[in-house]
Amino acid sequence: MIEDFDFGRIAVIGDLFLDCYITGSVSRISPEAPVPVLLRAAHSAVPGGAANVAMNAAALGCRVELVGLVGCDGSAERLRAALAPYPTIGLSGLVADPAWTTITKTRVLSGRQQIVRIDDERVEPVVASTRARVIDAACVAIAQADVVVCSDYAKGVLSEETLEAIMAFAVARNVPVIVDPKRKTFSAYRGAWLVTPNRDELTTATGLPLRTDDDVARAATVAAGQFGGNVLVTRSEEGMTLLRTDGRLQHARVRKSEVYDVCGAGDTVVATIASVVSAGQDLGTAVVIANSAASLVVGKLGTATVSRDELSAALTAEIREDGATVPTDRAREIVEEWRQHGARIVFTNGCFDLVHPGHISLIRAAARQGDKLIVALNSDASVRRLKGESRPVQDEQARATVIGALRDVDLVVIFDEDTPLETIRALRPDVIVKGADYQEHQVVGGDFVKSYGGAVALVDIVSGRSTSALVGKMRQPAPSAVEPASVPGTARGSVP
Known part of the structure; x- marks a missing residue:
């Protein structure tokens, strides 16, 4: 069981975000325009993107080295502060560039309803000198890792040159690479062991429909041919489908849960798979456990993690099916x-x-x-x-x-x-x-x-x-009733 797993070391490389949440209540519409007026109650910030992957892996018990790009700004400081409660996440791989803006996503919510999202980002090509620093940091992290995760949100950190260097370094050391993709084709991930597209990402990469299980299998086969590894398709309410390089298919049934927010669910899936694999478990086991983790995290509001105890309890409940x-x-x-x-x-x-x-x-x-x-x-x-x-x-x-x-x-x-x-x-x-x-x-x-x-x-x-x-x-017939013994000196049935 997962409580007995000896988790290893993971290198998480990719696009870093700061996810901010402004929460409150709405009771009226503005007289200035037909928009709700939010009475603000709280303002919080949590790690997002690749940082959320690192946080999820650390919550399960892994040691993580996080590699990514931040600006020299207040959002970078807040991101570091949000990661500070996780001492098993190493931050020496965070590359700071004054020309870069730390990507910040601010979500405004009334109760559990998101009203609007405000993104603060200025995505520009990473200059060669900064790219070289990211590659150097990635290689240092990979050299100590049991598993590598590339969290690609198409924000520029994982350029084709950077991906090529990561794949070459990891393959040479026989370290499996798992990619959460955001590209129109998966050819840039050649050398990866596993790619984890959702339905929209798989359709974009293959141009194929995904109406049935057979459709998913065909599209996954095409996607696998683009980079040469395993494909795990996350299918929301339909669960997950794994296509292995030997052609075997594995469907993981969806877990019943009340869905509050799918934000960050993909990060939880890839982090859980990497963590379970780092503990020496096979890919099939990792998919089953990741499916359970996903069902837990979508029941939480905002970017969130699943703890080892939560996941253990959920797995125990799921596999009991008593009687x-x-x-x-x-x-x-x-x-x-x-x-x-x-x-x-x-x-x-x-x-x-x-x-x-x-x-x-x-x-x-x-x-x-x-x-x-x-x-x-x-x-x-x-x-x-x-x-x-x-x-x-x-x-x-x-x-x-x-x-x-x-x-x-x-x-x-x-x-x-x-x-x-x-x-x-x-x-x-x-x-x-x-x-x-x-x-x-x-x-x-x-x-x-x-x-x-x-x-x-x-x-x-x-x-x-x-x-x-x-x-x-x-x-057997019931035995005959035994007549009561007579009392000496009386007739049967008489009162003595």
């Missing part, structure tokens, strides 16, 4: 997410018609074999074929509800075949658990699970318990 009965296809997706979080998947199965202590002991013992327990139930038709027309006593949904309510059970699936072999093949658990009344060679799916390094566990259970015995007992 949920889902189709096998959905179960496969859930199991894959669990596996990407590092969970050991345990599987057991049965009819579980009338739950008794033997069942409970099996389930408790199974849960101790790993992190997540799946219970596969025979469908009603399957039970009838195995037990006869009089069974099951409870229908499949009732049985699933009872089993799913047990705290040791994380997921319930129902299979219609006589054995769970197809379900096991679909879910590929790490451990199959059966009672010790079985022998290992008798466990359905055991050979398959062991073929990829899994295991079969035979556990002790409460003996002398079975549903068939309970059903038989219920069908």
Whole structure:
């Protein structure tokens, strides 16, 4: 789980902003013009752009070296002050140029409603001497980094010359580069390991529509051909789609959340992916975790971060799905997410018609074999074929509800075949658990699970318990009433 990750060092290079927020309330329209009058309550400033990426990575536990360009102005001083609470962010890579204006975006809000945004920027080509200083600072940061992030907002810091130098230096040291792009084509990012466009950026770069999953896959393939790496498409309410260089696709479903503000969500995604990769995790795991981080940050107002504790709690809540009965296809997706979080998947199965202590002991013992327990139930038709027309006593949904309510059970699936072999093949658990009344060679799916390094566990259970015995007992006629013994010296029924 993420609380156990040992995060590494990240170099964040790109366009720096100061994001300012003026908040207050509106109760009337100006008599001077048809505009709202804001009664100002607060004025705050937070790091934005590449600085927000750095802040998000630091909030998760990474050490960050931030590289970018600032002016010699008050906004640069405020940006440094806003980054000061994050001691794990190094600022020696901030290049100051008196000819540059520190980009400032001021948002005016009434409650949670943005009224207007005011941008203060003067974007001009970076002069050669300043560009060389940025490249030097970037190379120093990359030399110490496990992952590099290029946060490109098309404001001039990441020129083609600068990008070429960054890519060459990083590739030579085998350091992966992740790019958040803002270009009409991704060819300038050749050498990058991953590029993370949103839907609009991908459409701009490829000229292709993005109406369906297939459309996204086609456009991502074209984009990947422009720079030669992996592509992660952030799709807002539709989640994310990852296209790997080997052609594999991974869709991350959207997380339900109340959306207050999408400002900075892309920064959170790229920072989370970089952080997780710096901890030695694979790209698939990073995408799943970044998807969760994005769902959290859009529920916050303005440019914001997600802490390690927040993300850990959200991931735990998302992967529990206690007692949920889902189709096998959905179960496969859930199991894959669990596996990407590092969970050991345990599987057991049965009819579980009338739950008794033997069942409970099996389930408790199974849960101790790993992190997540799946219970596969025979469908009603399957039970009838195995037990006869009089069974099951409870229908499949009732049985699933009872089993799913047990705290040791994380997921319930129902299979219609006589054995769970197809379900096991679909879910590929790490451990199959059966009672010790079985022998290992008798466990359905055991050979398959062991073929990829899994295991079969035979556990002790409460003996002398079975549903068939309970059903038989219920069908026995009730014993006849025993007549009361007579009291000596009285007739039956008389009062002594």
